[in-house]
Amino acid sequence: MASTEETFTLITRNLQEVLGADIIRSVLAEGRPLRCYWGTAPTGRHFLRAGCERASFLHSKTIRFSKPLLDVHAFLDNMKAPLELVAHRVKYYEFVLRAVFKAIPVPIEKLKFVVGSSYQLTKEYNMDNYRLCATVTEHDAKKAGAEVVKQVSSPLLSGLLYPGLQALDEEYLGCDFQFGGVDQRKIFTYAELYLPKLGYKKRAHLMNQMLPGLTGGKMSASDPNSKIDFLDSPAQLKKKLKGAFCEEGNVENNALLSFVKAVLMPISSLRLETQDPVHKTFVYKGQEGEEPAPAGTIFSVPRRDQSTLHYATFEPMEEDFRNKLIHPGDLKAVVTTALTELLEPVQKEFENSKEWQEVTNLAYPAAVTAKVVKPKKVNTSHGTNYEFPFHPQRVDEKNSLIYLLGKGKGKPKGTDATGEAQTALSTATEEVKGAPPAAAALEQAGENED
Amino acid sequence: MASTEETFTLITRNLQEVLGADIIRSVLAEGRPLRCYWGTAPTGRHFLRAGCERASFLHSKTIRFSKPLLDVHAFLDNMKAPLELVAHRVKYYEFVLRAVFKAIPVPIEKLKFVVGSSYQLTKEYNMDNYRLCATVTEHDAKKAGAEVVKQVSSPLLSGLLYPGLQALDEEYLGCDFQFGGVDQRKIFTYAELYLPKLGYKKRAHLMNQMLPGLTGGKMSASDPNSKIDFLDSPAQLKKKLKGAFCEEGNVENNALLSFVKAVLMPISSLRLETQDPVHKTFVYKGQEGEEPAPAGTIFSVPRRDQSTLHYATFEPMEEDFRNKLIHPGDLKAVVTTALTELLEPVQKEFENSKEWQEVTNLAYPAAVTAKVVKPKKVNTSHGTNYEFPFHPQRVDEKNSLIYLLGKGKGKPKGTDATGEAQTALSTATEEVKGAPPAAAALEQAGENED
Numbered sequence: 031m032a033s034t035e036e037t038f039t040l041i042t043r044n045l046q047e048v049l050g051a052d053i054i055r056s057v058l059a060e061g062r063p064l065r066c067y068w069g070t071a072p073t074g075r076h077f078l079r080a081g082c083e084r085a086s087f088l089h090s091k092t093i094r095f096s097k098p099l100l101d102v103h104a105f106l107d108n109m110k111a112p113l114e115l116v117a118h119r120v121k122y123y124e125f126v127l128r129a130v131f132k133a134i135p136v137p138i139e140k141l142k143f144v145v146g147s148s149y150q151l152t153k154e155y156n157m158d159n160y161r162l163c164a165t166v167t168e169h170d171a172k173k174a175g176a177e178v179v180k181q182v183s184s185p186l187l188s189g190l191l192y193p194g195l196q197a198l199d200e201e202y203l204g205c206d207f208q209f210g211g212v213d214q215r216k217i218f219t220y221a222e223l224y225l226p227k228l229g230y231k232k233r234a235h236l237m238n239q240m241l242p243g244l245t246g247g248k249m250s251a252s253d254p255n256s257k258i259d260f261l262d263s264p265a266q267l268k269k270k271l272k273g274a275f276c277e278e279g280n281v282e283n284n285a286l287l288s289f290v291k292a293v294l295m296p297i298s299s300l301r302l303e304t305q306d307p308v309h310k311t312f313v314y315k316g317q318e319g320e321e322p323a324p325a326g327t328i329f330s331v332p333r334r335d336q337s338t339l340h341y342a343t344f345e346p347m348e349e350d351f352r353n354k355l356i357h358p359g360d361l362k363a364v365v366t367t368a369l370t371e372l373l374e375p376v377q378k379e380f381e382n383s384k385e386w387q388e389v390t391n392l393a394y395p396a397a398v399t400a401k402v403v404k405p406k407k408v409n410t411s412h413g414t415n416y417e418f419p420f421h422p423q424r425v426d427e428k429n430s431l432i433y434l435l436g437k438g439k440g441k442p443k444g445t446d447a448t449g450e451a452q453t454a455l456s457t458a459t460e461e462v463k464g465a466p467p468a469a470a471a472l473e474q475a476g477e478n479e480d
Numbered sequence: 481m482a483s484t485e486e487t488f489t490l491i492t493r494n495l496q497e498v499l500g501a502d503i504i505r506s507v508l509a510e511g512r513p514l515r516c517y518w519g520t521a522p523t524g525r526h527f528l529r530a531g532c533e534r535a536s537f538l539h540s541k542t543i544r545f546s547k548p549l550l551d552v553h554a555f556l557d558n559m560k561a562p563l564e565l566v567a568h569r570v571k572y573y574e575f576v577l578r579a580v581f582k583a584i585p586v587p588i589e590k591l592k593f594v595v596g597s598s599y600q601l602t603k604e605y606n607m608d609n610y611r612l613c614a615t616v617t618e619h620d621a622k623k624a625g626a627e628v629v630k631q632v633s634s635p636l637l638s639g640l641l642y643p644g645l646q647a648l649d650e651e652y653l654g655c656d657f658q659f660g661g662v663d664q665r666k667i668f669t670y671a672e673l674y675l676p677k678l679g680y681k682k683r684a685h686l687m688n689q690m691l692p693g694l695t696g697g698k699m700s701a702s703d704p705n706s707k708i709d710f711l712d713s714p715a716q717l718k719k720k721l722k723g724a725f726c727e728e729g730n731v732e733n734n735a736l737l738s739f740v741k742a743v744l745m746p747i748s749s750l751r752l753e754t755q756d757p758v759h760k761t762f763v764y765k766g767q768e769g770e771e772p773a774p775a776g777t778i779f780s781v782p783r784r785d786q787s788t789l790h791y792a793t794f795e796p797m798e799e800d801f802r803n804k805l806i807h808p809g810d811l812k813a814v815v816t817t818a819l820t821e822l823l824e825p826v827q828k829e830f831e832n833s834k835e836w837q838e839v840t841n842l843a844y845p846a847a848v849t850a851k852v853v854k855p856k857k858v859n860t861s862h863g864t865n866y867e868f869p870f871h872p873q874r875v876d877e878k879n880s881l882i883y884l885l886g887k888g889k890g891k892p893k894g895t896d897a898t899g900e901a902q903t904a905l906s907t908a909t910e911e912v913k914g915a916p917p918a919a920a921a922l923e924q925a926g927e928n929e930d
């Protein structure tokens with residue numbers, strides 16, 4: 031059996047940052063499963079991003095996690111869309127996520143889907159929300175959301191509440207740690223600061239790196255070519271990756287290299303470790319007569335007219351790309367192959383599920399097309415693949431975030447028909463614990479503060 | 481039977497401002513009772529102020545009103561006090577208010593006490609609160625609370641939520657109009673602007689004038705001598721009024737004249753109109769041999785060594801004071817007499833009710849004394865008798881609102897033992913309507929906005 035330290039290393043490898051490592055170590059030392067909160071607001075169509083694929087780290091047998099589908103948040107995002115649409119999107123997200131987790135594979139039995147509104151609209155939760163709002167200054171709430179909530183000239187009040195809800199979720203989902211992109215850092219430190227002030231324990235925070243968009247900048251809600259939809263057909267995948275920004279020798283701002291590092295290599299590594307008989311590693315043979323890949327290989331790059339390169343870790347591959355030993359064409363080809371293989375079972379499941387198909391049509395009616403006007407002033411100091419426009423459809427000339435909705439032509443299946451932004455909320459519990467009664471919670475708070 | 485216009489005049493006389501007169505007129509034309517929302521947050525001990533005594537206008541047979549005791553708000557005010565204390569204060573407030581309404585008299589059967597938490601923590605209410613927060617900008621929420629929420633250097637998030645809750649209360653209490661002090665004006669116009677955006681109807685707003693404090697400035701939570709507690713004994717009353725700021729000939733900033741205008745004259749007028757056999761008007765005989773007061777008199781000022789002056793309206797009395805025909809000593813004497821008469825039945829009821837006495841001790845434990853450090857920077861541009869420090873006990877050196885709580889000597893019965901501020905929330909329903917289901921509410925919203 032692995033030691034506490036070995037398990038800790040297994041869980042935290044490849045992460046960009048860990049806050050509260052002592053909390054993780056102490057739970058591991060107790061010998062009970064770690065409970066992880068890893069949330070998603072079901073707004074635009076779920077697309078491939080670090081947060082999702084890095085779920086691979088969750089393979090650890092020591093982790094149980096819940097996947098709250100934060101419909102309240104999504105509703106806030108989509109206020110003008112009827113609540114019914116959000117309900118369909120919750121279903122759509124569950125279909126997508128279950129299929130993707132099976133494809134990685136992450137054991138589904140350790141995953142609990144929780145709908146946000148099932149606990150976020152209770153009396154206890156809201157009383158705690160009021161308690162929090164009576165503790166937090168406007169300034170701190172604003173600062174916490176600065177990297178995630180889109181910074182506009184006339185910010186809405188909801189943007190100030192969002193970090194607080196994410197903090198309270200940690201208590202109400204009974205997690206040991208919250209998982210998300212590093213763009214969530216300020217929200218995470220906000221939760222670490224304020225939960226104890228309400229008499230609740232501080233949680234650990236595990237953060238992964240951000241993925242750049244395919245077109246060079248960050249993933250953009252308005253540009254389907256900047257990101258990969260789980261239902262992109264092999265032909266669409268090929269086309270998108272062919273058009274991706276990828277300069278020979280340039281390892282900066284290279285979405286393909288980032289995909290290999292953050293998505294493909296960890297999944298391949300997991301498959302190799304678990305000796306999964308069904309899910310193949312992304313290890314490829316090159317031309318006839320080549321030697322087989324050496325033991326420990328987790329990623330191979332077949333090259334045109336040259337021998338195939340094999341890697342056990344990312345750094346040598348990055349170095350080879352920098353030294354122009356890997357041509358952008360070769361990189362694009364292998365990433366296309368690997369992603370096509372990865373997404374194939376997801377798409378098969380979609381094709382075989384009439385229910386999923388129906389839910390997709392209901393959740394993202396093809397007739398609704400977004401004409402997106404670029405924000406005039408957006409904080410771009412953080413390289414993020416996440417977008418968080420609190421109100422994608424808010425039409426306000428004075429507001430720097432303008433989306434105009436109108437009837438448009440249907441887009442090809444598999445593209446982001448609504449053009450809505452993906453929210454940043456990346457967030458997992460063995461079991462959602464009963465919400466503590468407000469009175470008991472208050473006593474706790476009193477003990478800590480008086 | 482009175483015409484619509486006559487009833488309208490009856491209801492709105494003496495008010496400083498009426499917004500949405502058409503709404504009031506249209507309900508009167510329908511012939512159904514007007515529903516009024518008039519709320520109070522049970523924080524510090526209730527004291528005599530315009531908002532309460534001007535309930536006299538509510539005598540109109542056409543008005544049914546509810547009196548929500550906003551425990552959620554009060555809890556936000558008193559976060560570090562256990563919830564239990566707030567529960568006792570809710571009871572204390574109900575005792576005080578019922579006794580005062582009987583003393584005026586306002587028909588108790590038209591009054592419905594509602595505890596805020598009974599509807600403010602429901603799923604529907606909170607979903608609406610999130611919808612509102614996703615519609616309102618930080619700027620507008622801040623502006624709405626500017627006159628009521630104490631302006632400090634590190635404002636808390638709760639201050640931004642407060643105006644929204646007060647707006648939603650209008651819908652959830654099913655009122656036709658909200659009643660409060662003119663310091664609530666910005667919160668009222670905020671409600672008028674935003675409720676329709678959520679698909680709810682706009683309500684009318686009736687505002688009364690603000691009362692200055694006895695000591696010359698505004699009523700101060702920290703200075704018991706600046707205000708009158710309902711349980712002040714005749715001796716305490718006499719002492720407070722004797723020490724009140726009242727310059728001969730100076731009608732500005734004169735709390736005694738304001739009391740006569742806003743509290744005593746309307747009550748006396750009501751008693752005269754209803755020919756109440758029990759509750760006497762504040763009409764007094766002077767020395768032996770003087771003529772009786774002329775018909776229509778609602779207030780008399782007996783003078784030392786001079787004939788008694790009688791008034792049917794306030795303006796001639798103000799003019800006489802300006803012209804030094806009324807000496808401050810005479811004014812103080814008659815106001816002391818009238819207030820003593822007014823409060824006598826309230827205090828009798830307190831003395832006869834063991835339950836009320838017990839609740840008072842539980843709600844305002846004498847051992848807790850507040851040492852109040854003056855705020856460094858407070859917006860004093862508005863002459864208000866209301867105070868709204870969201871966190872009276874918040875200890876924060878960087879914060880301009882500092883209250884230090886410690887054990888202190890008990891204060892004389894009848895004074896404000898806790899030194900806590902009275903909140904401004906002045907806010908009435910024939911019946912609290914069932915909260916609309918969120919889905920239905922959303923459909924409404926959708927119809928209005930799409």
